[in-house]
Amino acid sequence: MALEKKWVTMGDVAREAGVGTITVSRVIRTPTKVSQTTRDKVQAAIAKLGYVPDETAGALSSQRSRMVGALVSTLEASIFASTIEGLSTGLRAEGYQLLLGNTEYEPETEASLAATMLGRRPDALVLTSDQHTEAARTLMNRAGVPVIELWELPESPIHAAIGFSNAAAGEAITRHLVETGRKRIAFIGPDRANDRRGQLRQSGYLRAIAGQEPRVALMPADLKGAGIGAAGLAQILERYPDTDAVVCVSDAIALGAYCEAMRRGLSVPRDLALTGFGDFDLASDAGLALTTLRIDGHAIGAKAADLILSGTKAAPLPPTVIDMGFELIRRGTS
Amino acid sequence: MALEKKWVTMGDVAREAGVGTITVSRVIRTPTKVSQTTRDKVQAAIAKLGYVPDETAGALSSQRSRMVGALVSTLEASIFASTIEGLSTGLRAEGYQLLLGNTEYEPETEASLAATMLGRRPDALVLTSDQHTEAARTLMNRAGVPVIELWELPESPIHAAIGFSNAAAGEAITRHLVETGRKRIAFIGPDRANDRRGQLRQSGYLRAIAGQEPRVALMPADLKGAGIGAAGLAQILERYPDTDAVVCVSDAIALGAYCEAMRRGLSVPRDLALTGFGDFDLASDAGLALTTLRIDGHAIGAKAADLILSGTKAAPLPPTVIDMGFELIRRGTS
DNA sequence: GCAAGTCATGGTATCGATACCATGGCTCGG
DNA sequence: CCGAGCCATGGTATCGATACCATGACTTGC
Numbered sequence: 001m002a003l004e005k006k007w008v009t010m011g012d013v014a015r016e017a018g019v020g021t022i023t024v025s026r027v028i029r030t031p032t033k034v035s036q037t038t039r040d041k042v043q044a045a046i047a048k049l050g051y052v053p054d055e056t057a058g059a060l061s062s063q064r065s066r067m068v069g070a071l072v073s074t075l076e077a078s079i080f081a082s083t084i085e086g087l088s089t090g091l092r093a094e095g096y097q098l099l100l101g102n103t104e105y106e107p108e109t110e111a112s113l114a115a116t117m118l119g120r121r122p123d124a125l126v127l128t129s130d131q132h133t134e135a136a137r138t139l140m141n142r143a144g145v146p147v148i149e150l151w152e153l154p155e156s157p158i159h160a161a162i163g164f165s166n167a168a169a170g171e172a173i174t175r176h177l178v179e180t181g182r183k184r185i186a187f188i189g190p191d192r193a194n195d196r197r198g199q200l201r202q203s204g205y206l207r208a209i210a211g212q213e214p215r216v217a218l219m220p221a222d223l224k225g226a227g228i229g230a231a232g233l234a235q236i237l238e239r240y241p242d243t244d245a246v247v248c249v250s251d252a253i254a255l256g257a258y259c260e261a262m263r264r265g266l267s268v269p270r271d272l273a274l275t276g277f278g279d280f281d282l283a284s285d286a287g288l289a290l291t292t293l294r295i296d297g298h299a300i301g302a303k304a305a306d307l308i309l310s311g312t313k314a315a316p317l318p319p320t321v322i323d324m325g326f327e328l329i330r331r332g333t334s
Numbered sequence: 335m336a337l338e339k340k341w342v343t344m345g346d347v348a349r350e351a352g353v354g355t356i357t358v359s360r361v362i363r364t365p366t367k368v369s370q371t372t373r374d375k376v377q378a379a380i381a382k383l384g385y386v387p388d389e390t391a392g393a394l395s396s397q398r399s400r401m402v403g404a405l406v407s408t409l410e411a412s413i414f415a416s417t418i419e420g421l422s423t424g425l426r427a428e429g430y431q432l433l434l435g436n437t438e439y440e441p442e443t444e445a446s447l448a449a450t451m452l453g454r455r456p457d458a459l460v461l462t463s464d465q466h467t468e469a470a471r472t473l474m475n476r477a478g479v480p481v482i483e484l485w486e487l488p489e490s491p492i493h494a495a496i497g498f499s500n501a502a503a504g505e506a507i508t509r510h511l512v513e514t515g516r517k518r519i520a521f522i523g524p525d526r527a528n529d530r531r532g533q534l535r536q537s538g539y540l541r542a543i544a545g546q547e548p549r550v551a552l553m554p555a556d557l558k559g560a561g562i563g564a565a566g567l568a569q570i571l572e573r574y575p576d577t578d579a580v581v582c583v584s585d586a587i588a589l590g591a592y593c594e595a596m597r598r599g600l601s602v603p604r605d606l607a608l609t610g611f612g613d614f615d616l617a618s619d620a621g622l623a624l625t626t627l628r629i630d631g632h633a634i635g636a637k638a639a640d641l642i643l644s645g646t647k648a649a650p651l652p653p654t655v656i657d658m659g660f661e662l663i664r665r666g667t668s
Numbered sequence: 669g670c671a672a673g674t675c676a677t678g679g680t681a682t683c684g685a686t687a688c689c690a691t692g693g694c695t696c697g698g
Numbered sequence: 699c700c701g702a703g704c705c706a707t708g709g710t711a712t713c714g715a716t717a718c719c720a721t722g723a724c725t726t727g728c
Contacts, residue, residue: 006478007455009714020678025716035676050476055453056393057714060683065390067433067454075419076615078412085409088436095450099401100434102422116429119389120401121341142384144340226621256620281410282616286590287560343684354708359686369706391684394713 008051017045028053059121068308069099069117070126071110073195076224078280079250080128082297083150083304087126090305096123103129105194105221111136118143124308126150130196132158146311148304151295152197153321162303162322164295166197169326170204173275173293174247176328178208182245182273186215188232188257189249190223198249201277205247215240229256237264244272245334251276251283254290258333274333289332300324342385351379362387393455402642403433403451404460405444407529410558412614413584414462416631417484417638421460424639430457437463439528439555445470452477458642460484464530466492480645482638485629486531487655496637496656498629500531503660504538507609507627508581510662512542516579516607520549522566522591523583524557532583535611539581549574563590571598578606579668585610585617588624592667608667623666634658 014021019038026034027042034042045051059065068091072080088098099122101113111133117125118139124146132140140147140158149161177185187205189198206214217232217239229248233256236243248254254276258268266272276283279294303322348355353372360368361376368376379385393399402425406414422432433454435447445467451459452473458480466474474481474492483495511519521539523532540548551566551573563582567590570577582588588610592602600606603625610617613628637656 007714011714021714022679022716023677026677029716033676038676050473052449052452052473052477054394054455054714056390056399056455057683058716059390060388060394060685061714061716063683063716075415076412078410078415081409081412081415084434085436088434092435092447092450097450097454098434100418100422100432101426102419113426115386116426116431118386120431121388121390139384139386143386223620224615224618226615226618230620252615255616255622259621259623281558281560281586282589284558284560286557286564287593288589289593341684345684355684356686356709357707360707363686367706372706388684391713392686394715395684395686397686397713 007054008049010051010053013042013045013049013051016049017042063121065121065123066094066096067099067120067122068096068124068126069101069114069120069122071101071103071113071117071129073103073105073129075102079278080151080297083128083301086298086301086303087305088301090302091308094309096305096309105129105192107131107133107136107194111139115139118145121145124148124311126304126308129194130154131194146308148307150300150304151297152200153323157319157321160307160318160320160322162300162307162324164324164326166200167204167207169277169293169295170201170247171208172204172326172328173277173291174205174208176291176330177245177247177273177275177334180273180334183212184215184240184243185209185212185245185247186217186236186240186243187247187249188217188219188229188236188253190221190228190253191218192221201249213240215243225250225252226256226259229253229258230260231256233257233260245274246272247275249277251278251280251290251292254292254333255282255288258288258290269333279329283329283331285331291331291334292329294327294329296324296327341388342383344385344387347376347379347383347385350383351376397455399455399457400428400430401433401454401456402430402458402460403435403448403454403456405435405437405447405451405463407437407439407463409436413612414485414631417462417635420632420635420637421639422635424636425642428643430639430643439463439526441465441467441470441528445473449473452479455479458482458645460638460642463528464488465528480642482641484634484638485631486534487657491653491655494641494652494654494656496634496641496658498658498660500534501538501541503611503627503629504535504581505542506538506660506662507611507625508539508542510625510664511579511581511607511609511668514607514668517546518549518574518577519543519546519579519581520551520570520574520577521581521583522551522553522563522570522587524555524562524587525552526555535583547574549577559584559586560590560593563587563592564594565590567591567594579608580606581609583611585612585614585624585626588626588667589616589622592622592624603667613663617663617665619665625665625668626663628661628663630658630661 010021010024013024103110126148128150147158152163217235219228219232276290276292279292283290283292344355344358347358437444444463460482462484481492486497551569553562553566610624610626613626617624617626
């Protein structure tokens with residue numbers, strides 16, 4: 001341990017201020033427990049020395065890391081961007097920080113990332129991935145760390161969940177097309193074995209078209225959003241030329257389908273109605289004016305932060321499943 | 335500290351395997367220094383007990399946290415998504431993890447986040463924000479933590495930088511329009527005082543149109559991408575009805591401008607050429623087929639990971655500025 | 669006026685891992 | 699056959715903060 005001294009320690013501050021180390025700790029964590037004059041002295045010393053408390057040491061001795069691990073299925077397509085933002089903003093207010101991991105829709109990756117993250121002893125784990133390996137479930141249960149699943153309402157939540165019913169959402173947007181007179185409705189999504197959310201939306205679609213013939217195109221996921229939409233619409237029109245509406249599993253996919261429709265000279269929504277999912281920027285009136293289903297990702301993230309911060313060592317947060325709902329936004333494509 | 339025992343410790347594993355704790359540590363960190371038989375014994379004990387090493391304690395004693403702090407200007411619009419992804423994937427391979435913070439283009443927020451992050455004693459700090467307060471610079475310098483700035487080539491880098499010249503990029507894409515015969519070129523971007531990257535692209539635009547009249551629309555940043563593009567184009571056409579090309583500071587803004595042009599019955603690219611920036615999914619041939627400037631965000635992130643992992647305690651990474659360049663992608667809008 | 673209680677503060681053990689140094693067994697060259 | 703040198707392993711101090719308990723000064727109620 002003969003490393004050159006690099007960081008100012010709490011002891012240095014204590015010496016400078018002429019107090020005990022514990023008093024410095026209190027000035028930082030629980031200022032009300034220290035008299036005004038002492039507090040000022042200590043704060044002056046902190047400023048003078050440029051002291052930055054070592055959270056690593058604090059975490060070890062207090063057994064609270066003030067870190068939250070977040071495992072997201074994907075960083076692309078901005079799907080979870082606002083959720084992460086809401087979460088991180090909420091946590092920052094209390095000095096908590098976010099550890100980020102990207103599972104890429106792979107349960108195996110999720111399991112390995114979860115294990116690595118638990119090594120940091122986070123105070124909570126947030127998952128936007130919905131498929132967990134048995135090993136991961138065991139690990140997370142045994143760890144005693146609260147686990148919050150987002151963007152879904154799982155049948156058997158690990159602990160808590162905040163989201164909405166993807167099946168109901170898929171059903172709602174499809175029903176909107178049915179109700180506006182569409183008779184031959186198709187569905188486009190990526191072909192991803194571990195994307196349960198997408199599968200649930202598809203099941204909602206199937207329920208809503210009851211009576212109509214299902215027309216589903218699942219395209220290779222490596223095409224990315226727009227590519228999936230464009231290729232998917234091409235496939236649908238080839239197999240079912242008389243299709244008059246398409247439900248896309250995301251706004252990005254809807255963009256691809258929209259552009260493909262333009263290229264084919266189809267009029268939207270006259271010849272073909274189109275819906276997205278998520279209500280991202282590109283769907284707005286200033287953009288494609290896409291009929292879509294709005295998910296308030298920011299609110300989901302903020303709610304998760306609330307939940308985490310409200311749980312304490314003494315009273316861990318109770319198992320809960322919170323339905324944040326969704327909202328149909330009708331714009332120009334339907 | 336009378337907390338119930340929750341986690342299996344290295345001592346537990348050592349006892350189970352009948353070895354010293356340090357041997358367990360070596361099995362995890364430097365397996366080659368332990369004999370095969372002992373290694374097997376220890377690994378069996380680890381598996382049996384479900385031991386997850388406490389990185390918090392490891393960080394404290396080894397003075398290496400295996401964490402990298404990343405401060406991004408924004409999580410939205412997926413601008414930095416691939417960079418973060420490249421970074422996190424590269425780091426994961428070595429068991430490093432990512433601490434994420436969102437500065438929202440606010441130098442003050444960046445400074446406060448940087449301070450919080452330094453409390454975790456990260457092994458490196460990665461910034462995609464380009465404006466730093468004086469306090470933040472001082473803090474980062476004093477901390478002795480390598481700082482890597484991304485997506486730019488700063489004149490006075492804090493330490494290392496990986497990116498490209500935003501001014502040259504703005505100039506290149508504008509020059510492309512000049513060379514393809516456009517005579518009255520406008521520029522649309524957000525009105526963000528602390529977005530130096532955008533300002534540099536604008537300065538490149540100004541340099542490239544030399545001789546032409548500058549036509550710049552900077553719209554309120556809270557409109558978001560597509561809104562900025564749509565409102566920006568409207569403003570440009572009102573003030574300069576004969577505009578024949580528009581340089582947009584991002585692909586998302588170009589989408590808004592594109593849709594606005596459609597609504598006005600303008601033909602792209604005949605009446606109006608349009609360019610974006612970033613080459614995100616929506617710009618692809620399957621999407622808008624947008625002429626744009628490709629930035630390889632993933633490569634930038636991956637390179638940053640390499641750089642961080644190559645630096646050791648003994649030989650900290652040398653100050654470097656790496657130009658990753660950019661690529662003009664000509665598609666259907668010019 | 670005194671016991672009981674509150675407030676501000678400090679001392680010391682401790683969290684769980686790793687660094688440093690030490691040790692015993694073994695190989696190998698002369 | 700012996701000492702130099704390597705390999706595998708262990709003991710102990712330590713990283714920098716916080717928890718717990720203790721202490722002395724001062725307030726308050728009856």
